[in-house]
Amino acid sequence: MAADVTMADLVALSSESSFSGAPTDASSNVASFTSTPPTTVSPDSMSLASDPDVPKQDGAIAPLLNIAIPLLDSEQQESGLQTPIGNAIVVAEPTPTPEPQPGRGRRSRTSLPIYNLTKLSSARTASKRRARDDEAADARRRSTGDSLGGAADASISEGGLNGLRTPRSARTAGAAASPAGAQITRRATRLSGIEAETLAKKLATLPKRGKKVFEKNMPRELRRLQDTNEFAHIETQPVRYTVWSNGKYVDPEELKNQPEPRPKKKNKLEEDVDEDAHKKEGSRSESESKDHGEKKPRTKKWLDKGLYAGQEAPTDLTRGLTNQEKRKLATLPELSKSHKPNRTLPFPMFNGLRLLITGRDFKLPFDVCNPLPPGQPKPAHYRSMTRNRFVGDAAAYWKKTPHFEDFASKCVCKPEDGCGEDCQNRIMLYECDETNCNVGKEFCQNRAFQSLQERTKKGGRYRVGVEVFKTGDRGYGVRSNRCFEANQIIMEYTGEIITIEECDRRMNEEYKDNECYYLMSFDQNMIIDATTGSIARFVNHSCSPNCRMIKWIVSGQPRMALFAGDRPIMTGEELTYDYNFDPFSAKNVQKCLCGSPNCRGVLGPKPKEVKPPKQAKEEAARKGSSKRKSKDLTGDWEDEEPATKKKRKTQAASGKKVKSVSVAKSKSKVVKVPSKAGKGKARIIKKANKVAAAVIKKGAASVSIKTKAGMVKRIGSGAAVSKGQQQRKTVKIKTTTSRKTSASSTASSSMTTIVAKTTAKKTASSQVEMTTTTTPKSRTMTPASAAKAGSARTRTPSWKVVESAEGSPAAGGRLTASPGSAAARSRKVEKEGGRSSSSSLKKRLAEASVYDFP
Numbered sequence: 012m013a014a015d016v017t018m019a020d021l022v023a024l025s026s027e028s029s030f031s032g033a034p035t036d037a038s039s040n041v042a043s044f045t046s047t048p049p050t051t052v053s054p055d056s057m058s059l060a061s062d063p064d065v066p067k068q069d070g071a072i073a074p075l076l077n078i079a080i081p082l083l084d085s086e087q088q089e090s091g092l093q094t095p096i097g098n099a100i101v102v103a104e105p106t107p108t109p110e111p112q113p114g115r116g117r118r119s120r121t122s123l124p125i126y127n128l129t130k131l132s133s134a135r136t137a138s139k140r141r142a143r144d145d146e147a148a149d150a151r152r153r154s155t156g157d158s159l160g161g162a163a164d165a166s167i168s169e170g171g172l173n174g175l176r177t178p179r180s181a182r183t184a185g186a187a188a189s190p191a192g193a194q195i196t197r198r199a200t201r202l203s204g205i206e207a208e209t210l211a212k213k214l215a216t217l218p219k220r221g222k223k224v225f226e227k228n229m230p231r232e233l234r235r236l237q238d239t240n241e242f243a244h245i246e247t248q249p250v251r252y253t254v255w256s257n258g259k260y261v262d263p264e265e266l267k268n269q270p271e272p273r274p275k276k277k278n279k280l281e282e283d284v285d286e287d288a289h290k291k292e293g294s295r296s297e298s299e300s301k302d303h304g305e306k307k308p309r310t311k312k313w314l315d316k317g318l319y320a321g322q323e324a325p326t327d328l329t330r331g332l333t334n335q336e337k338r339k340l341a342t343l344p345e346l347s348k349s350h351k352p353n354r355t356l357p358f359p360m361f362n363g364l365r366l367l368i369t370g371r372d373f374k375l376p377f378d379v380c381n382p383l384p385p386g387q388p389k390p391a392h393y394r395s396m397t398r399n400r401f402v403g404d405a406a407a408y409w410k411k412t413p414h415f416e417d418f419a420s421k422c423v424c425k426p427e428d429g430c431g432e433d434c435q436n437r438i439m440l441y442e443c444d445e446t447n448c449n450v451g452k453e454f455c456q457n458r459a460f461q462s463l464q465e466r467t468k469k470g471g472r473y474r475v476g477v478e479v480f481k482t483g484d485r486g487y488g489v490r491s492n493r494c495f496e497a498n499q500i501i502m503e504y505t506g507e508i509i510t511i512e513e514c515d516r517r518m519n520e521e522y523k524d525n526e527c528y529y530l531m532s533f534d535q536n537m538i539i540d541a542t543t544g545s546i547a548r549f550v551n552h553s554c555s556p557n558c559r560m561i562k563w564i565v566s567g568q569p570r571m572a573l574f575a576g577d578r579p580i581m582t583g584e585e586l587t588y589d590y591n592f593d594p595f596s597a598k599n600v601q602k603c604l605c606g607s608p609n610c611r612g613v614l615g616p617k618p619k620e621v622k623p624p625k626q627a628k629e630e631a632a633r634k635g636s637s638k639r640k641s642k643d644l645t646g647d648w649e650d651e652e653p654a655t656k657k658k659r660k661t662q663a664a665s666g667k668k669v670k671s672v673s674v675a676k677s678k679s680k681v682v683k684v685p686s687k688a689g690k691g692k693a694r695i696i697k698k699a700n701k702v703a704a705a706v707i708k709k710g711a712a713s714v715s716i717k718t719k720a721g722m723v724k725r726i727g728s729g730a731a732v733s734k735g736q737q738q739r740k741t742v743k744i745k746t747t748t749s750r751k752t753s754a755s756s757t758a759s760s761s762m763t764t765i766v767a768k769t770t771a772k773k774t775a776s777s778q779v780e781m782t783t784t785t786t787p788k789s790r791t792m793t794p795a796s797a798a799k800a801g802s803a804r805t806r807t808p809s810w811k812v813v814e815s816a817e818g819s820p821a822a823g824g825r826l827t828a829s830p831g832s833a834a835a836r837s838r839k840v841e842k843e844g845g846r847s848s849s850s851s852l853k854k855r856l857a858e859a860s861v862y863d864f865p
């Protein structure tokens with residue numbers, strides 16, 4: 012009697028005959044049944060349900076065959092009903108006789124379920140593999156066929172295809188049905204040796220209608236295969252046990268022929284590396300020994316100072332500190348001599364000191380390497396630009412000045428000198444490169460901009476070494492987040508290079524409401540506007556600066572950069588340089604908040620430095636200097652203006668004596684030069700020459716000798732410049748090196764160009780220095796006339812903006828921070844007419860002398 016198999020039976024079957032260790036809950040078992048067609052054959056419920064011709068069977072499940080991998084449960088192993096095919100074991104499920112159900116039609120009970128045989132038999136895969144003579148695929152396919160055969164077998168032999176039961180249920184049912192308790196056991200056809208019936212035979216036993224339906228729905232592939240031995244599961248070939256590895260068939264013959272397993276790649280690599288290293292070492296040592304005679308042992312370099320490796324701690328800890336700071340330090344027990352320093356885990360250099368003095372709010376974990384609180388974001392409108400860029404007409408006006416072109420010879424340094432202090436290029440503020448350096452990159456120390464480029468290219472905030480922060484009272488500022496050695500390059504001052512006309516326009520239109528400006532006089536009467544530029548623009552002014560802004564010639568082009576001063580810079584120090592502002596008008600003098608002990612009180616030259624002319628002195632002496640002193644202190648010079656102007660006018664043409672030689676140096680230096688006529692002139696020049704050479708050695712770009720009291724030229728900050736404010740005469744000394752002479756020319760070949768200059772009216776932002784002029788007479792140019800001159804300038808390069816940092820720590824750019832609109836309008840450019848005569852140094856000197864020292 013056939014009995015319908017319910018889902019519960021199916022579940023029971025699957026749980027018994029599926030892999031050991033497989034999930035035992037019903038759903039997962041069903042899932043595993045349906046999801047692994049090659050190893051587990053299950054009824055395709057979809058195909059069962061989808062065919063409209065297939066009569067529905069309530070709860071009837073088709074006969075099932077399971078192919079289980081050898082991990083069988085003990086029950087199955089005991090039963091001995093496994094059929095191994097290769098690694099797979101075919102288990103033919105017995106089909107218990109279905110019990111007729113009451114109330115069910117006969118037709119429905121006898122009709123055949125239809126399976127997706129293509130899927131079940133894996134015909135597609137098998138046929139492909141068979142095409143490649145894959146016996147394993149054959150075996151699999153056979154086993155699948157076997158399933159069907161077995162299924163058919165079982166069902167037919169037991170009286171119907173729908174009479175499948177699980178072994179357990181079958182046994183239970185059998186036991187129940189058979190009073191003798193005869194067990195219905197599963198049989199594996201191959202194992203039992205029972206000859207499989209052909210499909211035709213199976214079909215013959217089917218009822219007519221069921222046969223039709225079966226044939227109609229039989230897949231094409233299967234139909235083709237019917238009546239074959241294969242389909243009937245008649246083995247004509249001996250069974251082969253195949254090995255599968257990683258899902259792939261492994262031919263045992265190939266296995267035999269396989270060579271010994273290779274060692275692991277890693278081992279091999281290590282060996283190879285070792286060998287290679289030995290070989291290389293050998294060849295290197297050979298070549299080394301060939302080159303040098305003997306092989307040098309390689310020594311390992313150990314870092315012993317961490318973050319500050321290579322930088323020496325300052326001998327004097329208190330250097331650079333204010334008195335207040337020093338006093339505070341003195342009270343700290345940590346710094347008392349009796350205190351034992353922590354040598355095991357010392358603070359990074361400089362950090363401890365700073366923390367002791369200033370303290371710092373912090374969050375744990377505390378970053379001992381960075382003593383700084385996080386930097387503030389830069390202003391929203393700030394746009395960064397790391398290279399100079401010409402804007403507007405500037406590019407057309409730009410040209411190489413003659414002495415740049417002249418600069419074709421090399422320095423005369425030796426490798427051991429390393430282009431140090433005495434390098435000609437260095438003295439002249441020319442950076443060495445492959446065209447002008449005698450020493451080569453390996454030994455040359457005069458490549459600051461190149462080193463800066465390499466440093467910043469690598470990236471990282473500690474390599475760049477600077478960050479913007481918000482000061483308490485001066486807006487934004489820049490501080491170091493690493494140490495810098497004395498005179499080390501820190502950052503470049505870059506921005507848009509604009510003409511004076513463009514500068515004026517910007518001042519009047521774009522920046523008219525700005526509180527501060529980022530304009531620096533540059534070269535060839537150009538201005539660098541760093542409003543879009545490098546963060547060097549945020550560097551504030553100090554009367555005791557720790558940096559200098561210096562212009563260098565790099566590959567024939569001028570470039571400005573901020574350099575450390577004469578002492579190293581600590582981590583966390585604010586970077587400052589002397590703006591060298593000219594207040595021009597006392598109205599707009601800004602109060603200096605640098606806080607240094609020798610603060611001048613205003614952003615501008617120290618009032619005391621502005622020496623009044625003799626008459627004024629006398630007058631002042633008569634009137635008493637108390638008033639001036641008070642003005643000095645308050646920085647209120649407005650009332651003084653007319654008097655100063657008047658005094659200067661009266662002094663303009665005297666020129667009998669050189670009052671002073673003001674030298675751009677690390678500290679403003681006033682050198683008294685006696686100026687008697689005749690011999691005096693020569694002496695002055697000689698002296699000036701000497702001073703200039705000394706200054707240039709120190710890094711100054713140009714030197715001014717003034718015949719009149721007062722600073723020669725300053726570019727004002729926010730100051731409206733009144734026309735004709737000052738009248739003065741200056742002698743500018745510019746040292747240039749005649750590079751064309753010979754490659755062996757030395758520093759001594761430097762020649763001094765003295766350019767006479769008179770300023771009838773006070774000029775504002777830029778002062779034009781004649782480097783190649785024969786006519787000593789200066790004339791004042793308005794920006795408009797300067798623009799006109801621009802065209803002539805291209806033909807006759809005769810004037811340029813002076814960047815000398817007179818009165819500033821070094822020869823460098825001068826911040827042209829804002830003559831304001833009025834100042835911009837009144838800004839005059841001095842231009843000296845005529846052409847230079849390169850041969851007439853003497854003449855020029857004479858002219859200059861005549862002009863200045865009649």
Ligand SMILES: C[S@@+](CC[C@H](N)C(=O)[O-])C[C@H]1O[C@@H](n2cnc3c(N)ncnc32)[C@H](O)[C@@H]1O
Binds near residue numbers: 553604728828
């Ligand atoms: C080139 S900007 C420097 C960056 C500026 N602090 C900022 O926030 O953008 C120059 C302006 O900064 C201010 N400044 C710089 N140094 C100063 C100082 N020592 N005392 C007072 N103000 C200063 C002045 O307003 C000056 O016009």
